[in-house]
Amino acid sequence: MSSILLVLLAMLLVAIVPNLALPNTKYPSCNLSMAKLSLPLNQTVLASPTTTPSFVGLGVGVQNYTCNATSLTYSSAGAVVEVFDISCLSATSLFSTIQNYAFDIWNNGSASNVTTQDVIDTLGHDPIVLGQHYFVANGTDPATGSPAISPVWDFTSGAEKGNTEAFVIAAVVGDIPAPTGTDDVDWLQLKNVEGELADTVYRVDTKGGQPPMSCTADAPLLSVKFTTKYWLFGGCIKH
Numbered sequence: 001m002s003s004i005l006l007v008l009l010a011m012l013l014v015a016i017v018p019n020l021a022l023p024n025t026k027y028p029s030c031n032l033s034m035a036k037l038s039l040p041l042n043q044t045v046l047a048s049p050t051t052t053p054s055f056v057g058l059g060v061g062v063q064n065y066t067c068n069a070t071s072l073t074y075s076s077a078g079a080v081v082e083v084f085d086i087s088c089l090s091a092t093s094l095f096s097t098i099q100n101y102a103f104d105i106w107n108n109g110s111a112s113n114v115t116t117q118d119v120i121d122t123l124g125h126d127p128i129v130l131g132q133h134y135f136v137a138n139g140t141d142p143a144t145g146s147p148a149i150s151p152v153w154d155f156t157s158g159a160e161k162g163n164t165e166a167f168v169i170a171a172v173v174g175d176i177p178a179p180t181g182t183d184d185v186d187w188l189q190l191k192n193v194e195g196e197l198a199d200t201v202y203r204v205d206t207k208g209g210q211p212p213m214s215c216t217a218d219a220p221l222l223s224v225k226f227t228t229k230y231w232l233f234g235g236c237i238k239h
């Protein structure tokens with residue numbers, strides 16, 4: 001069941017990617033110079049980038065949550081996301097909605113036993129897996145006294161295999177509610193803290209991923225499926 005969903009996702013991506021222009025030797029990707037990140041016009045929290053992106057990826061994965069036993073609300077406990085190259089979609093009409101199609105496939109199997117490794121195994125390199133997004137431990141959060149975590153985008157086992165610097169650990173500098181509604185996780189701007197993959201990362205065009213409003217004190221870790229686009233700017237690694 002889960003494999004079927006992933007094959008469908010792969011077929012969807014392959015079907016809508018137009019003929020690839022291949023300036024690149026590492027893997028087939030398309031020129032992003034015309035790709036334009038669209039942000040809501042009524043806000044100034046997320047800054048509009050002025051340069052050409054280094055990478056644009058489709059994220060397919062889960063947001064994890066644990067129950068805060070005091071407030072009885074879910075708190076973020078990281079994410080595990082597979083990131084696919086969508087540079088070749090950037091000039092097509094499907095680019096703006098690809099996250100919605102992917103979400104329908106990803107979410108509609110209630111396939112709770114699909115792992116990130118299943119995604120990699122099933123998709124292989126067609127479409128291209130840029131890499132993974134997940135969280136790493138970073139000491140203790142002084143505000144809560146609980147372990148702190150930082151988001152990382154890691155392409156060292158994906159498209160930039162062999163380059164140990166092809167990652168970015170980042171910190172959120174801007175956060176707005178998704179303009180598409182309260183079921184979708186926030187849109188974010190993050191800045192580089194470590195690594196050479198990017199100076200700035202955006203999470204936009206989110207679909208899903210929000211936890212229920214409340215939880216019971218003994219609730220186990222909750223994983224909520226979501227899809228999104230990640231835009232990476234700057235950094236030293238160009239494909």
Ligand SMILES: *[C@@H]1O[C@H](CO)[C@@H](O)[C@H](O)[C@H]1NC(C)=O
Binds near residue numbers: 023031032033
């Ligand atoms: C990408 O497209 C732009 C504008 O069309 C062009 O100036 C640039 O040389 C292209 N880059 C590559 C690597 O082909």
Ligand SMILES: *[C@@H]1O[C@H](CO)[C@@H](O)[C@H](O)[C@H]1NC(C)=O
Binds near residue numbers: 179
């Ligand atoms: C911008 O517009 C969206 C969608 O109409 C709305 O949800 C949001 O509250 C607005 N944001 C600001 C800062 O006005």
Ligand SMILES: *[C@@H]1O[C@H](CO)[C@@H](O)[C@H](O)[C@H]1NC(C)=O
Binds near residue numbers: 077078079080135223
């Ligand atoms: C998130 O949940 C998934 C299961 O859905 C699990 O495989 C992963 O280890 C969890 N990650 C974190 C950081 O809790």
Ligand SMILES: *[C@@H]1O[C@H](CO)[C@@H](O)[C@H](O)[C@H]1NC(C)=O
Binds near residue numbers: 104
């Ligand atoms: C789930 O998939 C079924 C059949 O594939 C479809 O009829 C249904 O509309 C889908 N539901 C959602 C919520 O996407």
Ligand SMILES: *[C@@H]1O[C@H](CO)[C@@H](O)[C@H](O)[C@H]1NC(C)=O
Binds near residue numbers: 001115
């Ligand atoms: C997921 O569950 C289904 C049905 O329970 C099973 O057939 C399948 O092998 C499982 N997949 C994995 C990767 O464990």
Ligand SMILES: *[C@@H]1O[C@H](CO)[C@@H](O)[C@H](O)[C@H]1NC(C)=O
Binds near residue numbers: 139148150170171193
């Ligand atoms: C770890 O967290 C501190 C703030 O508590 C921050 O200044 C630092 O940049 C973080 N390091 C990483 C690698 O995210």
Ligand SMILES: *[C@@H]1O[C@H](CO)[C@@H](O)[C@H](O)[C@H]1NC(C)=O
Binds near residue numbers: 068070071143144146
């Ligand atoms: C849990 O919620 C309480 C009350 O809102 C807050 O003070 C505390 O910092 C939260 N704990 C964690 C680990 O987020």
